[in-house]
Amino acid sequence: MAVDVQRYKTDVHNNWCPGCGDYGILNAIQMTLSQMELPPHRVALFSGIGCSAKTVHYVKTYGVHTLHGRVLPFATGAKLANPELTVIAVGGDGDGLGIGAGHFVHAGRRNVDLTYLIYDNGVYGLTKGQASPTLRLGVQTKSLPQPNVNQGVNPLLLALSAGYTFIARGYAFDIPHLIGVIRRAIEHKGSAFIDVLQPCPTYNDLLTKDWFGGLDRKDEQGRPVPRVYKLEEDGYDPYVRPGMGEDEIQEKQVRFLQKAMEWGDRIPIGVLWVNETVDTYEDRLEERIPSYRGARPALRPLADPKGRPLVDLTELFEELRVL
Amino acid sequence: MNHAHGPKRRINRLSWLIGGAQGSGVDSAANVFARACAHGGLYVLGQREYYSNIMGEHSYYQVRVSDKPVKAIRHRADLLVSFDAETVFVHACDVSPNGGIVYDVKLETTPLDRVPTLDARFREDMRRFLEKQGVGLTLKDLLSVVAQGGVRLYPIPYDDLLQRLAEELQQPLSRVKRAVNTLAVAASTALLQYGVEWIEKALEEVFRGKARVVASNVRAAELAYDYVARTFEDDFPCRLEPVETQEARIFLTGTQAVALGKILAGCSVQTYYPISPATDESVFLESHPSIRLRNGEEGALLVLQTEDETAAIDLAIGAAIAGARAATSTSGPGFSLMVEGLGFAVINEVPVVITLYQRGSPSTGMPTRTEQGDLRFVLHAGHGEGPRIVLASGDLEEAFYDEVRAFNWAERYQVPVIHLLDKALASTSETRPLYDTHGVKVERGKLLFEEDLPGASEDGAIRRFRFTDDGISPRTLPGTEGGIFWLTSDEHDEWGHITEDPVVRTRMMEKRMQKLETAAREIPREEKLNVFGGPEAEAVILSWGSSKGAIVEAMELLEAEGFPLKFVQVRLLCPFPAEEIAQELEGAERIVAIENNFSGQLAALVREKTGIAADHLLVKYNGRPMTVEEVYEGIKRCLTEGEEAPRKVVLTHGR
Structure with a gap:
């Protein structure tokens, strides 16, 4: 029984370009929330800056459209202050892996229980198509005066080395599959990263919906041979579980590496990595600070009915006493 | 001892200074001395000066002791306590004419050029000074010069005392050597005829939980004490005596005062990226992760070290959006990075508190030295125009209550609040009565x-x-x-x-x-500015922040000399209380602005907002806090020379 998906929609006019992959991701987010029956007021959606970041205005949950590259620190602060919230962060690849690359890495180190989707289209859309961090060396999308002079970063490999405990790839034009991936990411305890391939119809004339769908190559029956394929249909097992031996984990890492680097003729989507052996940051905090579980920082009562602080400084004064 | 034959003594009024290489125990030694005084019912104010360095560079700690509360440091030390040569070279000329120097006798022959950590400029100045005096370039030569001016010399054979200590404790000499700082402290207290038991008590406190360290240091203290009592009997003209008091007192630093204020306000998320001189506050908070509440429960206090300052402020803002009372602490370079996040908090009306400890700037500047250079910066930080509240504390009393105010104002007005302090306040330590928390309110707007x-x-x-x-x-x-x-x-x-x-x-x-x-x-007006002194004053002092202490003490001296003054200390810098300030300045015959920066930022602001210009600027930008003497002399010069006094007087005390 899903909650009516309309409950997760706002009437804000959507001003993305027609045909933008962002629509698919937006729909997938709204449908995942409805299928998971997450009450809108229990969800906080954060975004960076760019086309993708406007997502929060189209979703009826608590929505915070932050700063370029900074979505993860904001989302992390909110989640740690109130771990009862379901926190989802979104942004583009320029936002998250360019100006926000440092935060991306450090969020992985923490493993706070949140989900981060990068709308990965290889270009800075809102500033009219400059090369973004995932665009590969030598590639020339249509706004570029010269082919890209930088190498592209592989978000999946970066996520693994940073310590994300859930790493997946989605495709903006396969919404049912993307819903499944987002759902698993939200359900995962820890930092979940989803790299969503999101064709930008206006500025990326190379990584198009047609290209991903293989319209340029047909089989004998004249049917396109899609480049994107699902890992789930390939028998791929992403799980690293407690008790697994070193060898087994190493084998998983090697397979992850193969899949994460596969590109061109075959591009895998699905869940590539789920590490269930790492505590969340919240777990680590609870271990250090027992009161963290019972008194969430955001919900801690601060004053008595007369407005006097609830804090009792007696013990602290005692610690500093000299007379 | 027969005091009748001794010199006229000053009792319970002392400026004490200890120095040494960083990492050699200067801090703990000063801490022991200050606590020993505090336990005896005396008021103490300490100020720590140190390089941005871990081992080897010269650091020193000034402690003022009195039977009345002390508000600022003095330039002159009555007693200079040392166990290395550099401390004597650097500070000997700052010892009061009737003061004394405790030093290691074996270092007398140390030549000036054998102290590699001396700054080149200082070494050159000292060389010229000694040459002008017609003496050689050793420590002994310098000591002979100051001794001629009346300073008493107390050479201590530290090596012999350490040797005895090693024998008594049956430990290798290398092991007991670290106790040399305790020898120095104990020697000084012996000169002050202040009971060794106070030192012992302080040692137990400073080295709590390390019984063997306590035992060896206690024995070291006794050895030094005996040596001094036997060797220099009844010689030093200044004495400390315990004072009976029923008052409960704490001994804390500026960063701890701020931290206590944060805790009381209910701050539950503090973020930071390591930076001098702000980090101590976060470290103190992090060691108190669970806060006792009056309803018997505990409240969590998360202290989160982030990857950089952009993340620090953004995490705090995220936590504040979620509902936590959230803050971040930083210094100028960190705040520069936080400006982006500040703008977000401004436009989204997020209540977040930024505690900013100013330090020598621009850029990396002088990480461990003080300045009041960021006033203009914080008022305008960020592109465009938007509201923020800025308040500045003048001492550890205000630092505590201002931090609570910062949280209340942040929530009431839904703005970021910047609480301005500086390195001088951060590294001030003082004894004071327990903070009275009865009138404190939490206002969430x-x-x-x-x-x-x-x-x-x-x-x-x-x-x-x-x-x-x-x-x-x-x-x-x-x-x-x-x-x-x-x-x-x-x-x-x-x-x-x-x-x-x-x-x-x-x-x-x-x-x-x-x-x-x-x-x-x-x-309320009284939270916007403090006004000291009477309405009969013709001259008005205008200042803000940590200069307060030296100004208040200098005023007392000047008033005693027949110069009645009024002091307007501006505490709220945004929204700027222009009208209130104008009322206080109107009719003043002479206005002297005093600031720890180059340009007199507050004075310029007052002129911009009220049209009233200060007649004189006393400014200081050498990275050191204001001393009572230089503020006293500076004001007096403006008052007595009047129109003839320069518009801008640069204060230069400090080593």
């Missing part, structure tokens, strides 16, 4: 919970930026049913959705700025 929402909520969401008369809109916390809101760093409508509509933009700018007018109207 227009915060709505689920039970407040029926009616206010439209379709599950609220107009987070609803236009109101006072500019402040009701706020909810994520998780509240019916309270959904949107925030965006873009300009937005009442719902928090992006807008570029010219009419909404105009109203939204006015709404945000209106909050400053509301705050200016509601904040």
Whole structure:
């Protein structure tokens, strides 16, 4: 029984370009929330800056459209202050892996229980198509005066080395599959990263919906041979579980590496990595600070009915006493 | 001892200074001395000076002791306590004419050029000074010069005493060597005829939990004490005596005062990226992760070290949006990076507190030295125009209560609040009565919970930026049913959705700025400025921040000499209390502005906002805090020389 998906929609006019992959991701987010029956007021959606970041205005949950590259620190602060919230962060690849690359890495180190989707289209859309961090060396999308002079970063490999405990790839034009991936990411305890391939119809004339769908190559029956394929249909097992031996984990890492680097003729989507052996940051905090579980920082009562602080400084004064 | 034959003694008024290489125990030695005095009922104020370095560079610690509360450091030391040569070279000339120097006898032959850590400029000046005196370039030569001026010399054979200590404790000499700082402290207290038992008690406190360290240091103290009592009997003209008091007192630093204020205010998330001199505050907070509440429960205090300062402020803002009382602490370079996040908090009306310890700037500047150079910066930090509240504390009393104020104002006016302090306040340590928390209130402003929402909520969401008369809109916390809101760093409508509509933009700018007018109207005058001194004063001192202590003490000296003064200490810098300041300055015959920066930033601000210009600027920008003497001399010069006194007097005390 899903909650009516309309409950997760706002009437804000959507001003993305027609045909933008962002629509698919937006729909997938709204449908995942409805299928998971997450009450809108229990969800906080954060975004960076760019086309993708406007997502929060189209979703009826608590929505915070932050700063370029900074979505993860904001989302992390909110989640740690109130771990009862379901926190989802979104942004583009320029936002998250360019100006926000440092935060991306450090969020992985923490493993706070949140989900981060990068709308990965290889270009800075809102500033009219400059090369973004995932665009590969030598590639020339249509706004570029010269082919890209930088190498592209592989978000999946970066996520693994940073310590994300859930790493997946989605495709903006396969919404049912993307819903499944987002759902698993939200359900995962820890930092979940989803790299969503999101064709930008206006500025990326190379990584198009047609290209991903293989319209340029047909089989004998004249049917396109899609480049994107699902890992789930390939028998791929992403799980690293407690008790697994070193060898087994190493084998998983090697397979992850193969899949994460596969590109061109075959591009895998699905869940590539789920590490269930790492505590969340919240777990680590609870271990250090027992009161963290019972008194969430955001919900801690601060004053008595007369407005006097609830804090009792007696013990602290005692610690500093000299007379 | 027969005091009748001794010199005239000063009792319980002392300026004491200990120095040494960083990492050699200068801090703990000063801590032991200060605590020993504090336990005896004396008031203590300490100031720590150190290089941005871990081992080897010269650091020193000044401690003033009195039977009355002490407000600032003095340039002159009555007793200089040392166990290396550099300390004597650097500070010997600053010892009062009737003062004394405790030093290691074996270092007398040390030549000036054998102290590699001396700054080249200082070495050259000292060389010229000694040559001018017609003496050689060893430590002994310098000591002979100051001794001629009346300074008493107390050579201590540290090596012999350490040797004895090693024998008594049956430990290798290398092991007991670290106790040399205790020898020095004990030697000085012996000169002051202050009982060794106070030192022993302080040692137990400073080395709590390390019984063997305590035992060997206690024995070291006794050895030094005996040696001095036997060798220099009844010689030093200044004495410390315990004072009976029933008052409960604490001994704490500026960063601890701020931390206590944060804890009392209910701060539950503090973020930081390591930076001098702010980090001590976060470290203190992190060692108190669970706070005792009056209802018998505990409250969690998360201290989160982030990857950089952009993340530090953004994490704090995220936590504040969620509903936590959240803060971050930093210094100038960190705040430069936080400016981006500050703008977000401004446009989204997020209550977040930024505690800013100013230090020598610009750029990396002087990480461990003080300055009041960021006033103009924080007032305008960020592109465009938007409200923030800025308050500055003058001492550890204000630092504590101001931190609570910062949180209350942040929530009442839904603005970022910048609490300005500086390195001098951060590294001030003092004894003081327990803070009285009875009058303290927690004010959360227009915060709505689920039970407040029926009616206010439209379709599950609220107009987070609803236009109101006072500019402040009701706020909810994520998780509240019916309270959904949107925030965006873009300009937005009442719902928090992006807008570029010219009419909404105009109203939204006015709404945000209106909050400053509301705050200016509601904040009581006595929280905007402090006024010291009588209305009969013809001259007015204008200042802010940590210069307060030296000014108040200098005023007392000047008043005793027949120069009645008024001191206007500006505490609220934004919204700027222009009218209140103008009222205080009107009719003043002479206005002297005193600031620890180059240009006199407050004075310029006062002129901009009130049209009233200061006649004189006493400024200091050598990275050291103001001393009582230089402020006294500077003001006196302005008063006596009048029109002849230069408009700008640069103060230069400090080593």
